[in-house]
Amino acid sequence: MAQKVDLTEKFSQFSDHWAPRIVARYNDNEVRLAKAEGDFQWHSHDGSDELFLVISGTLTMEFRDRTETLAPGQMIVVPKGTEHRPRALDGEVEMVIIDPKDTANTGDHATATAAVEI
Numbered sequence: 801m802a803q804k805v806d807l808t809e810k811f812s813q814f815s816d817h818w819a820p821r822i823v824a825r826y827n828d829n830e831v832r833l834a835k836a837e838g839d840f841q842w843h844s845h846d847g848s849d850e851l852f853l854v855i856s857g858t859l860t861m862e863f864r865d866r867t868e869t870l871a872p873g874q875m876i877v878v879p880k881g882t883e884h885r886p887r888a889l890d891g892e893v894e895m896v897i898i899d900p901k902d903t904a905n906t907g908d909h910a911t912a913t914a915a916v917e918i
Contacts, residue, residue, distance in 0.1 A: 805823050805824055805831075807823075807833065807855060807896070810823050810833055810918060811833060811835070811855070811894050813918050814835065814918070815835065816835070817834075817835050817836050817837045817838070817888075817892075818834065818835075818836055818840055818905070818913060819834065819835075819913045819916075820832035820833065820834045820897060820905055820913065820915040820916075821833045821834070821915065821916060821917070821918045822915050822916065822917040822918070823917075823918060825901065828900055828901050829898055829899065829900055829901065830898070830899055830900070830901050830902075830903070830915060831896060831897075831898055832896070832897045832898070832899065832915050833894070833895070833896060833897075833918075834894075834895055834897055834905075835892055835893065835894055835895075836857075836859065836886060836887075836888040836892065836893040836895065837888045837891065837892045837893070838887070838888060838889075839885065839887050839889075840885055840886045840887065841885065841911075842862075842883055842884070842885045843883070843884070843885070843908070844880075844881055844882055844883045844884065845878075845880055845881070845899070845903060845904075846880060846881055847880060847900070847903075848880050848899065848900045848903060849877050849878060849879055849880050850877070850878045850880075850897065850898070850899055850903075851875060851876075851877050851878075851896075851897065851898040851899075852870070852875060852876050852877075852878070852886065852895055852896075852897055853874075853875040853895060853896040853897075853898075854870045854871060854872050854873070854874055854875065854893060854894075854895050855872060855894040855895055855896060856872050856892075856893065856894040857872070857888060857890070857891055857892055857893030857894060857895075858870065858871055858888070858889075858890050858891075858893065859886060859887070859888060859893045859895060860886070860887040860888070860889055861876055861878070861884055861885075861886055861887075862884065862885040862886075862887060863882065863883065863884055864883050
């Protein structure tokens with residue numbers, strides 16, 4: 801059964817950074833929420849693209865050849881296999897991330913923070 805998801809309410813349920821929370825699933829994808837502050841690690845996802853949608857704060861997405869800065873309401877799709885490093889350098893960022901189910905947030909399950917459902 802289809803149910804609405806209140807992003808504000810879901811974001812209020814956690815405070816840790818770089819630890820994704822699954823708030824919906826569709827087809828073989830997970831809609832994840834994450835809070836971020838500081839630097840994440842350089843990584844890539846060999847099997848799929850990754851979508852980031854900024855809800856609050858300013859997200860810097862570094863690539864090996866350039867940097868993109870995203871404000872609330874802006875998004876970026878990182879193509880599969882592209883090395884990137886998300887950064888939240890000006891305080892906390894709240895964002896929506898869409899990945900195929902069971903995708904490791906670091907690109908490697910051995911070093912990933914597993915996404916949990918809320």
